[in-house]
Amino acid sequence: MSFSDATAAVSDELAARDDIIICDSVDKWYGDFQALKGVSATIKEREVVVVLGPSGSGKSTWIRCINRLEQHQSGRIIVDGVELTNDTRNIEKIRSEVGMVFQQFNLFPHLSVIDNISLAPLWVRKRPRAEAERLASDLLERVGIPEQAEKFPGQLSGGQQQRVAIARALAMEPRIMLFDEPTSALDPEMIKEVLDVMKELAVGGMTMMVVTHEMGFAREVADRVIFMESGEIVEAGTPEHFFTDPQEDRTKLFLSQIL
Amino acid sequence: MTDTQPSLQLAATAKPPFYRDATFVKWLVQVATLVVTLFAIGFLAREAGDSLRAKSIQTGFGFLDVDPAISLGEGIDTDPATGGRALWVGMVNTIRMAAAGIVLATILGTLIGIGRLSSNWLVAKLASGFIEYMRNIPLLVHIILFFVTIAVVFPDFGENVDPVTGEVTQGPWNGVIHVSNKGFSVPRVHIEDGFYQWLIIVVIGCFAARWISRQRRITRDQTGNETYPLISALGVVAAFGAIGWFIHPIFGFVGDLLFAPIRDLIDATPPNLVQLLLCVVAIIAAGLWIKGFFDARRTPGDSAKLTDDDWFRVIFAGFAAATACVVFLVLWPGLSSWLVNSSRDLFDVLANKFGEGRGNIGDDPPFGVSMPDIEKRGNFANMGPAGLNLTQGFAAVFFGVVLYTAAFVAEIVRGGILAVPKGQTEAALAVGLRRSTMLRRVILPQAFRVSLPPLGNQYLNLTKNTSLAIAVGYTDVVQVGQTIFNQTGRSLEVFIIWMLFYLACSLTISVVVNFFNVRLKIVER
Numbered sequence: 001m002s003f004s005d006a007t008a009a010v011s012d013e014l015a016a017r018d019d020i021i022i023c024d025s026v027d028k029w030y031g032d033f034q035a036l037k038g039v040s041a042t043i044k045e046r047e048v049v050v051v052l053g054p055s056g057s058g059k060s061t062w063i064r065c066i067n068r069l070e071q072h073q074s075g076r077i078i079v080d081g082v083e084l085t086n087d088t089r090n091i092e093k094i095r096s097e098v099g100m101v102f103q104q105f106n107l108f109p110h111l112s113v114i115d116n117i118s119l120a121p122l123w124v125r126k127r128p129r130a131e132a133e134r135l136a137s138d139l140l141e142r143v144g145i146p147e148q149a150e151k152f153p154g155q156l157s158g159g160q161q162q163r164v165a166i167a168r169a170l171a172m173e174p175r176i177m178l179f180d181e182p183t184s185a186l187d188p189e190m191i192k193e194v195l196d197v198m199k200e201l202a203v204g205g206m207t208m209m210v211v212t213h214e215m216g217f218a219r220e221v222a223d224r225v226i227f228m229e230s231g232e233i234v235e236a237g238t239p240e241h242f243f244t245d246p247q248e249d250r251t252k253l254f255l256s257q258i259l
Numbered sequence: 260m261t262d263t264q265p266s267l268q269l270a271a272t273a274k275p276p277f278y279r280d281a282t283f284v285k286w287l288v289q290v291a292t293l294v295v296t297l298f299a300i301g302f303l304a305r306e307a308g309d310s311l312r313a314k315s316i317q318t319g320f321g322f323l324d325v326d327p328a329i330s331l332g333e334g335i336d337t338d339p340a341t342g343g344r345a346l347w348v349g350m351v352n353t354i355r356m357a358a359a360g361i362v363l364a365t366i367l368g369t370l371i372g373i374g375r376l377s378s379n380w381l382v383a384k385l386a387s388g389f390i391e392y393m394r395n396i397p398l399l400v401h402i403i404l405f406f407v408t409i410a411v412v413f414p415d416f417g418e419n420v421d422p423v424t425g426e427v428t429q430g431p432w433n434g435v436i437h438v439s440n441k442g443f444s445v446p447r448v449h450i451e452d453g454f455y456q457w458l459i460i461v462v463i464g465c466f467a468a469r470w471i472s473r474q475r476r477i478t479r480d481q482t483g484n485e486t487y488p489l490i491s492a493l494g495v496v497a498a499f500g501a502i503g504w505f506i507h508p509i510f511g512f513v514g515d516l517l518f519a520p521i522r523d524l525i526d527a528t529p530p531n532l533v534q535l536l537l538c539v540v541a542i543i544a545a546g547l548w549i550k551g552f553f554d555a556r557r558t559p560g561d562s563a564k565l566t567d568d569d570w571f572r573v574i575f576a577g578f579a580a581a582t583a584c585v586v587f588l589v590l591w592p593g594l595s596s597w598l599v600n601s602s603r604d605l606f607d608v609l610a611n612k613f614g615e616g617r618g619n620i621g622d623d624p625p626f627g628v629s630m631p632d633i634e635k636r637g638n639f640a641n642m643g644p645a646g647l648n649l650t651q652g653f654a655a656v657f658f659g660v661v662l663y664t665a666a667f668v669a670e671i672v673r674g675g676i677l678a679v680p681k682g683q684t685e686a687a688l689a690v691g692l693r694r695s696t697m698l699r700r701v702i703l704p705q706a707f708r709v710s711l712p713p714l715g716n717q718y719l720n721l722t723k724n725t726s727l728a729i730a731v732g733y734t735d736v737v738q739v740g741q742t743i744f745n746q747t748g749r750s751l752e753v754f755i756i757w758m759l760f761y762l763a764c765s766l767t768i769s770v771v772v773n774f775f776n777v778r779l780k781i782v783e784r
Contacts, residue, residue: 069685096691106686109781110704119700120690128485152782165686172690 014223017044020176020207021066026075028061028231035061036072037231043176046205050218050239053228054254059211062228063178066209067098080175096124099169103181105161107153107168113140114149117168124172132171139167143197159190163197170201177201179210215258219243227251311751320589322747329742331734332641333650342743349739350760356657356735357722357764364661364721365714368668373698375673386669393666399727402659406731409440409651416441416642437631437646442654444631447647453623455612456510457503464499468492507625514613522606537587545580549573568773575766582763652733656725664721671713675706708779715772722764736760 021043028036035058043049051059064070065077068084068091077084079094108116117136121127127135140146143163145156153161162182169177179198183191195217202208202221212218218225218239225242227235227250235242235251246252277283311318323343331337334348374386393401416439437444472492479486525533556569631646642648679702687697707714728735737757744753 067689069688092691092693095689098689100686100689102682102686102689104682106680106682108683108686108701108705110708110779120692123696123700124691124693130479130485154782168686168690 014044014047017046019043020045020047020080021209022076022078023062023066024076024078026062026065026072026077028058028065028070028072035231036065038075039228039231039233040075041226041233041236043207043209046207047223048202048206048208048221049210049224049226050222051209051211051226051228052213052218052254053234057228058231059228060180061231063100063180063209063211066176066178067095067100069100096120096172097174098176098178099172099174100178101162101165101169101180101182103184105153105158105165105185107161107165109153111152112149113145113151113153113156113164116153116164117171120168120172135171136167139170140164142170142200143167144193157190158186159193162186162190162194166194166197166201176207176209179208179212181211181213183212183214213258215243227254229254307751316748318749318751320749320752322743322749322752325747327743327746329739329746331739332652332732333648334734337644342747345739345743346736346756349734349736352733353722353725353728353735353737353760354764356653356660356725356728360657360661360664360721360725361718361768364664364668364717367661368665369672369703371665372669372672372676375669376676390666390669393663394670398659398663398724399730401663402655402727402730405658406651406655409442409654411440413438413440415439434630434632437642440651441642442648442650442652444642444646444648446628446630447645448626448628451623451625451627453507454625456507456513457500457625459510459513460503460507461496461500464496464503467499468495471495504624508623511614514610518606518610518613522610525606534587538584541580541583541587545576548576552576571769571773575770578762578766582759650733652728652731655731656728656733656735659727660721660724663724664717667717667720668714671710671717672706675708675710676702678709679705704779708781711772711776711779715769715776718768718772719765722768723761726761 019042021041023039023041025038025040026036027034027038037058039058039062041049051063053059061070065072065084066079072084080097082090082094084090084094108119111119114133114136117139118129118132121132121135122129125132137146137149140149143166145160145163148156148160148164153164156164166177166182182198183194186194191214195214198208198210198217199221210217210222220239222239224236225239226233227242227246227248229250235246235248242251243255246255274280323346324341326340327342327345329339329345331339331345331348334352336344336348339345339348371386371389374382375390377383377386435446469492472488475486475488475491478484479488552569552573629645631648632643634641634643642650683701683705684697687701692700725735726737729738729741732738740753740757744750
């Protein structure tokens with residue numbers, strides 16, 4: 001069974017919202033290896049989507065295509081009404097509206113925490129420095145570490161670094177946030193502090209796509225769970241439906257291995 | 260139990276025989292090395308002295324104070340009055356070339372290094388081609404090639420062909436821009452009487468600017484409004500410079516009231532006393548610095564642990580103090596005459612410089628413009644000192660070392676950029692930075708952190724490579740020194756001066772590079 005549109009099987013209220021990300025049969029090859037095989041899905045505004053799947057299933061590749069860190073070779077991706085093509089202006093526009101958080105944090109090690117966060121407002125939005133730094137302090141407050149502003153990334157714990165990375169992505173005031181395994185590189189006791197920040201974002205109405213292995217987070221926060229394997233969307237649905245009554249054999253196998 | 264207890268104590272307190280004592284052995288090896296080294300140096304020095312005496316070769320630094328009877332092709336003084344002055348002119352030429360070369364090679368090398376990584380096929384291949392061409396041919400060949408190219412391609416000196424009429428004219432074009440096989444000459448801005456008084460006003464302006472920018476920064480932090488502290492600071496300096504242009508004569512009193520009394524004081528004291536005092540000050544300063552350095556590195560309950568870098572700094576402080584002593588004790592009498600080409604001492608010169616140009620308010624602008632001219636020396640026409648000249652020799656050596664070094668700098672920068680993790684690029688692109696901003700704000704600062712130590716090596720190479728100027732007759736310190744020892748026969752002395760000079764240059768570069776290396780270090784916990 002193939003999903004022409006993975007939005008099927010979610011609530012009517014959600015279906016009534018505007019589309020914000022539309023992927024239509026997206027294909028992506030690395031040489032001869034096909035990483036994405038006709039991925040189609042529509043994400044609604046203020047929706048939280050958790051993407052699950054075994055490693056190598058194409059989850060990360062997919063969300064990296066959405067802000068064009070990877071180029072898809074065929075199919076269409078439309079983000080907030082703008083199609084991702086080779087037009088550099090579209091790419092810049094989309095990147096400034098889509099925030100991204102990485103597994104390895106990827107903070108800039110030569111800049112202090114406050115400079116990490118204010119870099120993009122300063123040089124992309126061309127805000128005055130004072131305003132950019134005030135914005136950065138507000139965001140640090142929001143992720144709960146205002147006292148670390150003058151420190152350098154190397155002086156922070158993994159959880160603090162990831163929260164700074166979230167603040168850095170939020171500094172561009174994005175409408176969409178992409179999370180690429182945000183807690184996979186963290187020690188277990190730090191995972192909660194990052195997930196708490198993400199939950200707060202979700203409650204605040206941010207559109208989020210999250211690749212994660214945190215089933216608790218998926219159950220509690222997600223509006224929809226999408227399961228991928230071998231570059232295809234195998235199954236999608238609400239968390240209750242997905243975790244209690246999976247339809248596909250591959251989904252059942254995956255859940256039996258991790259739960 | 261009672262049996263083992265005493266034997267354990269015995270084992271703990273028993274001293275090993277001295278030849279197994281690690282501390283003793285370490286010291287023994289060090290002392291033995293020192294003795295052998297000193298013996299070897301002493302032996303060689305005595306042999307050299309013996310053979311010099313046997314060949315009845317005279318030694319001594321007397322030639323530094325004697326008229327060398329040479330004229331130099333270019334430099335701050337083309338007819339030096341003493342040998343020391345001639346060598347100083349050569350040193351200034353070398354420093355000038357090395358300093359300008361380091362700046363240009365860094366900029367050019369960085370651009371080419373980035374170019375080689377460009378996704379633009381043509382740019383990448385051009386950069387690769389340039390690097391391979393430059394670094395696979397000896398520098399000497401490059402320099403001679405540039406020298407010959409300038410001689411062949413450009414019109415004869417003193418004779419120019421008008422591009423429109425074909426008419427042959429003598430002398431430089433318009434007297435403004437001059438292009439010939441002897442080099443290139445354009446109008447020059449030079450300092451006039453009154454410059455030093457003007458400088459005082461600008462320095463005061465710098466302090467004022469610092470204060471104002473600090474105030475504005477505080478205001479910005481308090482109110483959150485942008486106050487442009489840097490722009491205001493620059494504006495203040497510019498305003499002081501502009502006003503100072505007209506009112507600088509009021510500072511003419513500095514010469515009389517500040518430097519003249521110092522001059523009189525020095526004249527009134529026995530000369531050796533001043534020299535000794537200066538030496539003592541230099542040694543105390545170095546000693547205090549080293550002591551402070553050790554104190555800062557001392558951990559509680561432990562002696563100071565010094566890294567190689569720290570030792571390097573300590574040695575540099577010692578070298579600086581020793582150099583100062585040599586300058587003050589040995590070279591003092593000639594020093595002022597080498598530096599400013601007059602027999603008067605330094606403070607006399609300062610008293611005069613600050614006393615000059617003190618006419619009415621508005622007189623004596625601190626700067627003037629002079630046009631290129633031709634200077635006849637015997638049958639040879641040459642570019643005169645009035646214009647800003649890029650001579651054939653300087654151009655050949657300069658472009659040679661700069662382009663050659665830029666090729667190596669490019670490879671180092673490329674390596675540095677490749678060493679920055681890919682995640683940094685992705686994170687920068689994901690927050691929407693343009694590629695150029697990303698390169699400037701994220702990639703290059705991290706790339707230079709990796710590249711700086713090897714870049715320092717290239718700067719040392721560049722500085723030493725300028726000595727190849729001897730091949731094309733550019734008057735750097737080696738060329739001048741060689742002329743002098745050909746005439747005076749004082750080869751050993753000239754070699755010592757060369758070595759000390761290059762050592763001083765290299766150590767200075769190392770210290771500067773080290774300073775930036777420490778500042779660029781990524782802060783870790």
